Amino acid sequence: MGKIKRIRTLSQSASLILINLGFLGIFLKHLTGPVFNCYACPWASISCPIGLLQNFVMNGQVPTYVLGTMGAVFVFVGSAFCGWVCPFGFFQDAIDFVKNLFKKNKKLKRKPKAKSKSKDFSLISRLIVLVATLVLAIRYVDTIFCKLCPIGTIEATFPYQIANGFSYNIWLAARIGILIFLVIMFFIVSRFWCRYLCPIGALSGPSNKISLLKLFHSGNNCEGCNICKDVCPLDIDVVKDPNSTRCTRCADCVDKCPKGHLAFGLDIFGLVTISPFKKKKPIVPEKKIVTPTSKGIPGEEKTLESETTSAEEVDVLDEFKFREKGTLVERPAYMGFKKGERVYLPYEEVKKIGVRPPKTSLSALLKQYSEGRLAEDYNAQEAFVEEKIEEKLKDVPKTIPKEEVDKRHFEKFRVPKRTELHLDHLKYLKELDIPMDIKAISNNSNEVPAVLLAIVDASDQINFEYINARDQRAEWYYQDNLPSVYINGKYFNGSFSEDEIIYRIKTERYIIENVSLVIDYTRCIGCNNQSCKKVCSVFKKIPILEEGYGIYPLSNIGCSLCGKCLIECDRGGVSFIFGEKLVTDSNFSIEMIKKNKELISTIYPETVMLFLEKNKKHSNRALNFTIALSYLSHGKLSYQIIDVAKNQEAVLKRKIGAIPCFWISEKVQIAGMVSEASILAFIRKISKWKG
Incomplete structure (x- = not known):
């Protein structure tokens, strides 16, 4: 209480x-x-x-x-x-209160979504x-x-x-x-x-809508938390309707919100508002390049501050040249032309000067311009100074055109909107040599973020699949905050911005490049079930030996590390290691974790920073526990691996006392020698902290 x-x-x-x-x-x-x-x-x-x-x-x-x-x-x-x-x-x-006493020992379930009717x-x-x-x-x-x-x-x-x-x-x-x-x-x-x-x-x-006492939400992103809705005795969606006609002002949502995004304040009939939250400063568009590289995660965790300009210095062209975080302007803002020269203009400006919008895509136009093949049949009024246009054209970033789009999984659901990516991100995706598995779950294809489609189109290594929320396959995935995006079987718990998605792809690439699959063939002897081959096609490519161990780097066998094989193998013959050397652990087991899969499946989306040392037994054990938890939580427990030898600054910043370490916050972490009991205690601590 x-x-x-x-x-x-x-x-x-x-x-x-x-x-x-x-x-x-x-x-x-x-x-x-x-x-x-x-x-x-x-x-x-x-x-x-x-x-x-x-x-x-x-x-x-x-x-x-x-x-x-x-x-x-x-x-x-x-x-x-x-x-x-x-x-x-x-x-x-x-x-x-009496009802909740009887529910404590029963299976934990989240409240179903209440119908609007x-x-x-x-x-x-x-x-x-x-x-x-x-x-x-x-x-x-x-x-x-x-x-x-x-x-x-x-x-x-x-x-x-x-x-x-x-x-x-x-x-x-x-x-x-x-x-x-x-x-x-x-x-x-x-x-x-x-x-x-x-x-x-x-x-x-109805008086809740006009009363002086009001419930306020800070406006920050709750990242699909929904704790306020779960604890509300009247099943109100507090974030969407904080002053609902059903609300009794019991303040249970305020009491349980782990991030303090809810509080009461005063609103004097819309004339004077006394909110407990400070007003947000206007967001200045920034050009941010993701700091981590494929050689280590993370490099420096500071974001690059953009150069700010006063409102007087920003004209129409500068305003529409970049959107937030370095992404080029999306449709319906068109590119206008005058005698073959390019400028970025909003749609209203296009109508004002009478410039005909291009019929071809932005990438194709940029390629035509770079090759000198751009047609000069765009006639417009004398609305711009020639020198000013040439000056602005020098600052227009070039993008890598992509002529052929991968249409294997999503072409029939393709949405009409598009976005152009930052040049550095396009180069990184073009050079990506590690297969990535991305799934998007939504009510309809129009909800899939345009920036995600642009990232998928920019690389041949990304295997993309769209799943409708009404499809039976979507029941396994997290659907409380649609659209849901899964990258290599892990729920993407972040905003759908270009930089954050690229950052997650880089962290997943680092994991694939530094983790290897280990098969203990002595435990495979006499296995008639062959569950590993049934759940994953990767094992069909791996030969079965009579004895010893087999070490297979994930980057060589095309494994995305979803963790299903680790759970389905009932003989304990499948495990993963962080590093190049084989370090065996005869006492490793995840049977207790499997028995508590119902508890694990109810946790809220969370990202764990996993601090490990390469070629260490306890680090490998912690890694396997985390992979098992991630799969049993239906991908809601995502993780990032940090090599403590290459990232001492990150270790000192978070005051890590022992390695390995599961880190969510200073109050929610577990460090040192890990076991199944300590891992389950860690999961219960997350649930208690969240609810």
Whole structure:
């Protein structure tokens, strides 16, 4: 239980006592508040707002007092009384607490995505209950709702029955039946009454949109975390709709957010906003070249700062020459022409000067210009100074044209948009000699990032596959934050920028070049299952020997190191080493890790920095544990290997005390001799830290 939740529990307990001070002889029935509490309770000290509303409309009076009292509260704090004061909400939270006690020893599951229709229906159903309550009161001149009220059954009916003796009537049976039904629903759906039936919630819910108290999101990228949605008792997508009409301001999302991206603030009707987060500074476009090379990961982890210019110095051509992080402008910004000379222009400028957009692609035009074959049939008005155009043309970066595109896997799904890559990145991809396996999972092909397609097109070594989210194959992959991208079986937990994707490709290349597959042929004797050949075609190319060990560098056999063979081999004959020398480990086993695959599959996407030494037994053991965890987590636990001998600065910067080391943060790491038990403790620590 978090700090805010403990404070909220104390607030609910204190409110329950203050609302029921009748046992001390204190009665203030002329007062009311926006809480669900029966005024017929022997100890109740205030009136119920729903009961007062019914009495007002029965007598033909406008309930100005009740609506004014509740409206004043709602304008200031919204539905905060529902989460911090209401006794019936406290009762539902208590049932949730009991329910969670029984769930601790069961299989951990993430909440399924709530359908948008249920979100709309929740407010509509509460409004229906409120309108029906008032209509019945007018029609029958009686408080029909109070005769069936569940909180009245608990606070009034049961005490009177116990004090005055049991007496049966049809209203009593209906009350008890409704209460039993609701208690069952409370165990199935958290805060079922608050979601769908509470008439007070029909008034307090919409006030969240206009109240002074607002829930703010920092605007930073949560990287598919979704913890706020998982802990929310009302299944609200907090990032998309922080001030939902279902929200009770319980602050569980604020309490559990590991990165502090959620907090409460004030918004005075849109005129003055007091946010707990500082305003972001405008992002200055930067030209960033990825620092790591294929010889070591990483080199220097500092990003290259771009040269900033004032707003006065940036003209139209400079503004559209580069997009953020060194990528050339995408369509629908076209390239205009005047007598065969090239300039970069936005679409509005093209229409203004009447320049005809080219029909061919940007890469083809650049190649034609470099070879002197560019047609000079583009006639335009005299809108530009000749010298200025020539000056700008000198700064236009050249790109490597790609005439033939690899259409093996994605051509029939190809989206029309394109992007041009940075020159250095194009050269790197053209020279890439290590096969890469990239998969994209999305609801439709238009969601696949254009920069990813450009990277795929730039190299013949990248094997790309698009998987529709409705395809049965997509069930294995992480789908909470579509589109999902997997590089060599590992989930890409980052932004879809050119530099970050290239950085991940370089880290994967480093892993493939420095890790080797080891087969213990003595354990393969008598194996009739041959599961390794069934799960991976790489093993069909490797000859089976009668004894000894076989060492096969991954770069030579075309292995992408997905880790499936390590899990499927039930004899322990498959393992991996970091380095060139064979260092055997007779005590190595991953059976305990396999038994806990359900726990491992529930972890959130995370990137582990794996600090290792080459040709060391414990480093190889840590590597194999990490590969197994990555596969069992469905690729959500991705990793980068750092050679401590070549990257002492990275070791000192993160204060690594022992090698090998699994590093996520200073508080979440495990170093030294590793075992299955310590690895599983590390996984539980990640889950506890995240949730």
